[in-house]
Amino acid sequence: MVTAHTTHNKGNCLNRQGSVLNIGVLALQGAFIEHSKILKQLGATVVEVRKAEQLTRLDGLIIPGGESTSMGLIAERWGLIEPLRAWVQAGKPIWGICAGMILLAERAEGQKAGGQPLLGGLDITVNRNYFGRQVDSFEMLLDTPQIPALSDAAGPYSAIFIRAPVITAIGQGVERLASLSAADGGKLIVAVRQGSILATAFHPELTADTRWHQLFLDMVCKEPLIEPHMAVTPFGNLLHCRS
Numbered sequence: 001m002v003t004a005h006t007t008h009n010k011g012n013c014l015n016r017q018g019s020v021l022n023i024g025v026l027a028l029q030g031a032f033i034e035h036s037k038i039l040k041q042l043g044a045t046v047v048e049v050r051k052a053e054q055l056t057r058l059d060g061l062i063i064p065g066g067e068s069t070s071m072g073l074i075a076e077r078w079g080l081i082e083p084l085r086a087w088v089q090a091g092k093p094i095w096g097i098c099a100g101m102i103l104l105a106e107r108a109e110g111q112k113a114g115g116q117p118l119l120g121g122l123d124i125t126v127n128r129n130y131f132g133r134q135v136d137s138f139e140m141l142l143d144t145p146q147i148p149a150l151s152d153a154a155g156p157y158s159a160i161f162i163r164a165p166v167i168t169a170i171g172q173g174v175e176r177l178a179s180l181s182a183a184d185g186g187k188l189i190v191a192v193r194q195g196s197i198l199a200t201a202f203h204p205e206l207t208a209d210t211r212w213h214q215l216f217l218d219m220v221c222k223e224p225l226i227e228p229h230m231a232v233t234p235f236g237n238l239l240h241c242r243s
């Protein structure tokens with residue numbers, strides 16, 4: 001069977017209007033340019049989102065890594081908190097990376113004095129700077145996630161952690177996608193999915209391995225696809241999303 005995953009390598013998944021996927025990347029602060037490059041490489045159209053009105057007509061949204069307190073404060077100042085919350089509440093696909101994951105969390109430990117604006121919606125508790133400061137950044141192989149888009153022939157995934165958070169508790173509806181083995185033999189959860197919300201504590205936009213971006217595009221395209229069929233367009237053979 002042709003999967004959406006392999007299709008992104010060959011062409012583009014289409015949205016329900018029959019157009020190439022239109023993905024927004026919140027561009028207030030942090031690593032938004034790197035995401036744009038990978039998404040374009042995978043065939044999506046990218047919108048750098050700085051205003052609430054840019055959220056209309058998007059198929060999916062990425063909140064990049066950066067600094068969650070700054071990003072939350074800028075989002076507050078630019079009137080984006082409520083529109084972003086509305087996006088999450090509506091069940092539209094969203095992926096939070098590192099600071100973005102913190103913003104999506106329902107609960108955060110280790111916040112700055114006075115707290116910080118969170119969007120919430122993802123039923124997890126995060127510890128903001130679990131691994132310490134910027135100098136404590138590292139690259140590590142993840143325990144193989146049990147999802148087809150990630151555990152294919154490309155081998156184990158090497159993840160980059162920069163002043164990264166860890167997920168210390170998850171609610172019932174939250175699926176663990178990847179974890180790290182801690183020094184004491186325990187597991188540290190570093191990637192989860194809850195419905196249409198994806199969250200990773202590490203930075204896939206800083207590697208050449210596009211599997212996590214493909215996974216998100218698959219989610220936007222409503223994986224698993226039901227009765228996929230090929231459509232011929234000016235871009236070549238493209239796969240339709242489930243309607």
Ligand code: GLN
Pocket residue numbers: 064065066067068069097098099100102128129162163164165
């Ligand atoms: N720990 C940082 C924060 O609190 C996030 C770091 C990152 O996004 N690389 O925002």
